[in-house]
Amino acid sequence: MTKNEKDSDEKQHRIHNLDEHHAGALNEDHQEPHHITHTSSLRKKQNSPPVLSGQLIALLVVAILLVIFNQYQIALVSAAVGSPGGGQQILGITRGSGEVDLAAVDANTLKSTGQTVAAVFPVQDFATAEDAMASMFPTGTPDYGTELGVSFDDPVGSLSKLSRMYRSLQSEVQTSSPEGWKHFMSLASKPVGISCEYCCGVGPIGIDANGNSACGCQHNPALLSIALYLSAYTDYTDGEILQEVMKWKTLFFPQNMIELGMKAAGGDPSALKDLPGMVGGC
Numbered sequence: 001m002t003k004n005e006k007d008s009d010e011k012q013h014r015i016h017n018l019d020e021h022h023a024g025a026l027n028e029d030h031q032e033p034h035h036i037t038h039t040s041s042l043r044k045k046q047n048s049p050p051v052l053s054g055q056l057i058a059l060l061v062v063a064i065l066l067v068i069f070n071q072y073q074i075a076l077v078s079a080a081v082g083s084p085g086g087g088q089q090i091l092g093i094t095r096g097s098g099e100v101d102l103a104a105v106d107a108n109t110l111k112s113t114g115q116t117v118a119a120v121f122p123v124q125d126f127a128t129a130e131d132a133m134a135s136m137f138p139t140g141t142p143d144y145g146t147e148l149g150v151s152f153d154d155p156v157g158s159l160s161k162l163s164r165m166y167r168s169l170q171s172e173v174q175t176s177s178p179e180g181w182k183h184f185m186s187l188a189s190k191p192v193g194i195s196c197e198y199c200c201g202v203g204p205i206g207i208d209a210n211g212n213s214a215c216g217c218q219h220n221p222a223l224l225s226i227a228l229y230l231s232a233y234t235d236y237t238d239g240e241i242l243q244e245v246m247k248w249k250t251l252f253f254p255q256n257m258i259e260l261g262m263k264a265a266g267g268d269p270s271a272l273k274d275l276p277g278m279v280g281g282c
Contacts, residue, residue: 099125105239113193113204113249117257118264120243126265132258138247148229155251162222162248169225170211173232180232185211187231187238194227194245196220198253219252 099122110116117123117136126132138152145151148165150158173181188194188207195206196219206213206220213221223245230241250257 100239100243102239102243103237105237105242107187107190107192107238107242110190110192110242112191113197113246114260114264116193116242117246117260120239120246121261121264123261123264126261129258129262132261132265136247136250136258136261137254138251142244144229144234148225152247152251158248159218159222159252162225163218163220166213166221166225166228169228173228174211177232180228181211184228184231187241188224188227192242193249194223194242196223196252198256222252223248 100120102120105119110119121132121135123132126135140153141151149161152158173184185207188211189205189209191204193204195202195204196215196217197203197206199219200215200217202214202220206215206224208214213224226248227241227245230236230244236244246257
């Protein structure tokens with residue numbers, strides 16, 4: 001996908017300056033990712049009878065199969081979310097499935113985060129929770145990741161960098177790229193889900209009328225930074241910008257976002273209870 005031709009020296013200067021001029025920005029949170037844990041409800045009985053009934057054996061088999069299935073799901077999510085620097089790519093997804101016409105996405109028609117998820121991911125192909133996770137969980141480094149110093153494989157470290165970046169980036173874009181700022185404001189002021197709605201309850205819009213972050217957590221300005229940078233310094237369409245924001249939002253809020261994907265597909269989200277609710281500090 002082509003991007004606006006930019007002078008490489010100016011790009012490097014701009015990105016290096018983001019962290020140097022973030023006075024007053026949010027403090028960096030050094031929390032590690034939430035670890036996924038699973039506690040089996042099975043307990044060993046004391047003084048069990050020497051011979052188990054057929055019904056009890058059947059129940060035990062079912063319970064064991066459920067535990068194995070849950071552990072398999074947890075393993076998939078752990079590999080997708082990863083720990084800082086982990087970088088396992090068993091899902092092999094970096095830019096979506098390519099089955100959605102992102103150029104055709106009209107942000108004016110989207111009224112919720114759920115509608116955005118349905119618009120930028122191939123939810124019609126989500127037959128199982130694994131299908132949703134394989135499509136929505138990103139891995140690797142996006143094409144803008146080197147410039148911003150972020151990677152999908154380091155969600156917590158990237159969260160910290162992106163959150164600290166927003167105020168400096170906001171000031172820079174307002175001055176150097178008025179059209180880029182206008183594009184960002186038009187998109188981010190719509191209820192399309194560029195927000196931290198699952199940790200702070202601000203809803204699907206994460207900015208105020210002046211473009212300031214509507215929440216003091218890390219997740220909100222991090223998502224705003226992605227949307228603002230892509231709006232101002234790339235030729236990404238609204239659909240492409242929203243897909244990137246939704247990928248990061250899935251890393252930050254796995255349970256809520258995969259549940260939205262399953263609901264949009266008409267599937268059963270009840271199997272998602274073992275996914276972490278939030279990654280990174282609030």
